[in-house]
Amino acid sequence: xxxxxxxxxxxxxxxxxxxxxxxxxxxxxxxxxxxxxxxxxxxxxxxxxxxxxxxxxxxxxxxxxxxxxxxxxxxxxxxxxxxxxxxxxxxxxxxxxxxxxxxxxxxxxxxxxxxxxxxxxxxxxxxxxxxxxxxxxxxxxxxxxxxxxxxxxxxxxxxxxxxxxxxxxxxxxxxxxxxxxxxxxxxxxxxxxxxxxxxxxxxxxxxxxxxxxxxxxxxxxxxxxxxxxxxxxxxxxxxxxxxxxxxxxxxxxxxxxxxxxxxxxxxxxxxxxxxxxxxxxxxxxxxxxxxxxxxxxxxxxxxxxxxxxxxxxxxxxxxxxxxxxxxxxxxxxxxxxxxxxxxxxxxxxxxxxxxxxxxxxxxxxxxxxxxxxxxxxxxxxxxxxxxxxxxxxxxxxxxxxxxxxxxxxxxxxxxxxxxxxxxxxxxxxxxxxxxxxxxxxxxxxxxxxxxxxxxxxxxxxxxxxxxxxxxxxxxxxxxxxxxxxxxxxxxxxxxxxxxxxxxxxxxxxxxxxxxxxxxxxxxxxxxxxxxxxxxxx
Amino acid sequence: xxxxxxxxxxxxxxxxxxxxxxxxxxxxxxxxxxxxxxxxxxxxxxxxxxxxxxxxxxxxxxxxxxxxxxxxxxxxxxxxxxxxxxxxxxxxxxxxxxxxxxxxxxxxxxxxxxxxxxxxxxxxxxxxxxxxxxxxxxxxxxxxxxxxxxxxxxxxxxxxxxxxxxxxxxxxxxxxxxxxxxxxxxxxxxxxxxxxxxxxxxxxxxxxxxxxxxxxxxxxxxxxxxxxxxxxxxxxxxxxxxxxxxxxxxxxxxxxxxxxxxxxxxxxxxxxxxxxxxxxxxxxxxxxxxxxxxxxxxxxxxxxxxxxxxxxxxxxxxxxxxxxx
Numbered sequence: 092x093x094x095x096x097x098x099x100x101x102x103x104x105x106x107x108x109x110x111x112x113x114x115x116x117x118x119x120x121x122x123x124x125x126x127x128x129x130x131x132x133x134x135x136x137x138x139x140x141x142x143x144x145x146x147x148x149x150x151x152x153x154x155x156x157x158x159x160x161x162x163x164x165x166x167x168x169x170x171x172x173x174x175x176x177x178x179x180x181x182x183x184x185x186x187x188x189x190x191x192x193x194x195x196x197x198x199x200x201x202x203x204x205x206x207x208x209x210x211x212x213x214x215x216x217x218x219x220x221x222x223x224x225x226x227x228x229x230x231x232x233x234x235x236x237x238x239x240x241x242x243x244x245x246x247x248x249x250x251x252x253x254x255x256x257x258x259x260x261x262x263x264x265x266x267x268x269x270x271x272x273x274x275x276x277x278x279x280x281x282x283x284x285x286x287x288x289x290x291x292x293x294x295x296x297x298x299x300x301x302x303x304x305x306x307x308x309x310x311x312x313x314x315x316x317x318x319x320x321x322x323x324x325x326x327x328x329x330x331x332x333x334x335x336x337x338x339x340x341x342x343x344x345x346x347x348x349x350x351x352x353x354x355x356x357x358x359x360x361x362x363x364x365x366x367x368x369x370x371x372x373x374x375x376x377x378x379x380x381x382x383x384x385x386x387x388x389x390x391x392x393x394x395x396x397x398x399x400x401x402x403x404x405x406x407x408x409x410x411x412x413x414x415x416x417x418x419x420x421x422x423x424x425x426x427x428x429x430x431x432x433x434x435x436x437x438x439x440x441x442x443x444x445x446x447x448x449x450x451x452x453x454x455x456x457x458x459x460x461x462x463x464x465x466x467x468x469x470x471x472x473x474x475x476x477x478x479x480x481x482x483x484x485x486x487x488x489x490x491x492x493x494x495x496x497x498x499x500x501x502x503x504x505x506x507x508x509x510x511x512x513x514x515x516x517x518x519x520x521x522x523x524x525x526x527x528x529x530x531x532x533x534x535x536x537x538x539x540x541x542x543x544x545x546x547x548x549x550x551x552x553x554x555x556x557x558x559x560x561x562x563x564x565x566x567x568x569x570x571x572x573x574x575x576x577x578x579x580x581x582x583x584x585x586x587x588x589x590x591x592x593x594x595x596x597x598x599x600x601x602x603x604x605x606x607x608x609x610x611x612x613x614x615x616x617x618x619x620x621x622x623x624x625x626x627x628x
Numbered sequence: 629x630x631x632x633x634x635x636x637x638x639x640x641x642x643x644x645x646x647x648x649x650x651x652x653x654x655x656x657x658x659x660x661x662x663x664x665x666x667x668x669x670x671x672x673x674x675x676x677x678x679x680x681x682x683x684x685x686x687x688x689x690x691x692x693x694x695x696x697x698x699x700x701x702x703x704x705x706x707x708x709x710x711x712x713x714x715x716x717x718x719x720x721x722x723x724x725x726x727x728x729x730x731x732x733x734x735x736x737x738x739x740x741x742x743x744x745x746x747x748x749x750x751x752x753x754x755x756x757x758x759x760x761x762x763x764x765x766x767x768x769x770x771x772x773x774x775x776x777x778x779x780x781x782x783x784x785x786x787x788x789x790x791x792x793x794x795x796x797x798x799x800x801x802x803x804x805x806x807x808x809x810x811x812x813x814x815x816x817x818x819x820x821x822x823x824x825x826x827x828x829x830x831x832x833x834x835x836x837x838x839x840x841x842x843x844x845x846x847x848x849x850x851x852x853x854x855x856x857x858x859x860x861x862x863x864x865x866x867x868x869x870x871x872x873x874x875x876x877x878x879x880x881x882x883x884x885x886x887x888x889x890x891x892x893x894x895x896x897x898x899x900x901x902x903x904x905x906x907x908x909x910x911x912x913x914x915x916x917x918x919x920x921x922x923x924x925x926x927x928x929x930x931x932x933x934x935x936x937x938x939x940x941x942x943x944x945x946x947x948x949x950x951x952x953x
Contacts, residue, residue, distance in 0.1 A: 194854070210858055
């Protein structure tokens with residue numbers, strides 16, 4: 092039975108946007124008791140569709156035509172007051188960023204209780220009691236106490252649970268979840284997916300689940316809709332879409348999903364390019380005349396080596412210390428102890444001039460391709476800056492920048508444009524070209540593909556693999572995504588709470604993990620069973 | 629408890645900072661050209677060497693520099709700010725006598741600018757891009773861009789000289805021996821023009837800060853969450869947007885509150901308001917070292933005190949800061 096029927100929905104973007112319609116004439120039904128996954132890459136219009144249903148479109152974006160029939164009424168035609176009455180009561184929504192989706196100045200309990208208040212239900216005392224009960228239902232630890240906490244005192248997963256508690260408060264018949272697990276660690280993601288599935292079952296809600304991750308789809312979906320450029324390109328039951336996709340775009344997306352198929356490891360040469368021994372970094376925060384400082388061991392006695400031409404994956408959840416390791420290697424963060432040698436040269440004891448020379452040999456590629464390029468600097472200049480600072484004549488460096496742009500698969504004409512004129516994937520290519528400009532022997536890629544859509548991610552990984560072969564680069568590939576690591580790396584090192592818990596060949600770590608934590612990580616990868624099914628198919 | 633420890637830590641640091649300020653001020657003033665003994669002797673019409681030497685000996689100006697500094701610092705530690713040779717009175721007494729008038733003026737102006745600024749900022753943000761927004765923004769900017777003394781003079785001309793509604797100078801009506809409520813009303817009437825002039829000038833800063841902050845917070849994720857809960861627009865604004873938007877305004881208010889003592893020199897001069905500002909102006913003109921040092925010290929102490937107060941308020945309104953371990 093359909094609880095929500097969308098017909099011919101079209102959402103118009105403001106003038107000057109990259110296209111006229113965010114969503115262009117889509118129709119679909121959401122049935123009671125199902126989890127409908129809406130899949131698509133960024134810009135496909137999936138979130139816009141959800142916001143239109145909630146009546147939460149940004150100011151300049153408007154619904155141009157179409158209907159959304161819910162409980163006999165067209166949601167899109169309702170006056171604002173009526174929409175407001177439905178929001179949070181009959182239809183609830185949770186968002187992608189649990190870190191920012193809660194008011195930082197309000198206690199968790201107040202924020203949950205506010206839902207009842209907004210709809211004029213229950214007495215203040217009953218609201219408080221219900222808030223505790225809801226906190227318990229979504230699995231928050233010590234519910235009676237946690238309702239008095241502020242959001243910053245909760246982890247990302249706990250915040251998302253609190254969001255879900257708010258959404259459930261009035262037993263809505265539809266829950267819209269907009270990428271609710273994207274910002275979470277893989278083990279937390281598995282727990283939240285579990286929670287959503289259980290609650291959906293218990294309350295019989297219809298769930299519209301927006302995601303870009305086919306692994307998540309495999310875990311949770313009943314039915315799937317694939318969107319691209321504001322249109323629905325494919326729709327069907329989960330098994331059909333995953334295992335027998337019809338549309339080319341779906342096929343491409345699925346092919347781009349990193350799978351557990353382990354690539355053959357390249358011949359690893361024995362000479363170490365990078366050697367790290369007993370690396371330590373401790374952070375001390377807080378502390379005053381009367382307060383005891385808090386000590387965090389971000390990196391705790393970590394040792395590993397990377398051979399020439401080898402790719403080592405450094406995998407771990409947020410807070411595991413993996414990025415700190417990367418930064419310590421080039422002393423963007425000063426290590427507290429241990430030794431780092433790059434091609435035999437000790438890095439930790441270098442003076443400023445020596446460090447500048449050594450940094451030429453080890454270059455970093457960062458996660459956020461938007462934030463790591465100066466918006467006021469043209470691309471060629473951004474790439475040439477490093478070599479010029481290191482003494483390469485300007486003309487030569489600029490010419491080299493153009494060549495490098497072609498090496499990373501961009502047009503040389505890109506050289507004279509500004510960062511905002513490029514997409515995320517293109518910017519990451521620029522970031523890689525910038526690193527290559529220094530002719531490094533070691534590249535430290537810190538979550539270099541994490542912010543990218545899956546099809547773009549596949550292209551960038553391909554590029555890295557190609558560059559590695561061509562230039563014999565050693566790469567430290569830092570990521571939270573085990574599947575991505577498996578695609579590129581020769582060996583994998585797993586970090587947890589600052590310690591290296593396991594290191595070995597990709598196949599060994601995947602097929603025969605030794606450490607409990609590695610096993611938990613692998614089990615939590617969404618769609619683990621589905622990828623297996625694909626292979627046997 | 630946590631807040632008490634915060635205050636204690638900050639107070640301990642404040643003492644050190646204040647001592648450094650005392651020394652720095654002392655050095656700066658003594659580095660400036662001009663000898664108070666010579667100036668006094670000159671004004672007395674007896675600028676002969678012997679008289680000057682006598683004055684120097686009397687005021688300890690013949691002592692080595694470090695000894696002078698030590699004597700002063702020792703005095704400050706005993707809450708003795710020295711003696712004003714010009715006014716023939718202890719510095720502390722002079723300052724305490726003037727402080728209430730200044731605080732009355734600046735606190736009133738502070739409250740006016742904060743209230744008016746926040747309210748108009750909220751209105752402007754709510755009507756972003758509409759004519760109300762333009763009107764409020766331009767008015768605030770006009771008051772901010774106008775030189776303070778000119779604004780003050782115009783206010784006196786219009787409301788005092790032309791219309792005769794309000795007194796144009798002074799703290800109270802000279803010669804009236806009104807007491808109690810009548811006296812308070814008299815002072816209040818004298819307060820209106822200087823306080824409004826000073827307040828309107830600072831309103832623009834709060835208005836712009838509030839407006840920008842409201843608009844920024846409106847775009848944040850948790851505001852969308854609040855809307856998704858089905859809260860009415862008014863409640864979303866009050867409870868979620870405004871509360872968060874006021875955090876930077878608190879910081880700004882703390883910074884400005886620190887200048888309450890020293891920031892009203894111009895206004896006090898134009899309106900002949902008998903406050904610290906004018907005392908400082910006179911001390912500067914007459915090379916009254918001790919008095920000047922005393923005023924600088926008291927205003928520095930107030931700046932630090934308000935900084936601590938701001939941090940305390942901040943740690944109460946923003947739980948993230950108050951609870952940091």
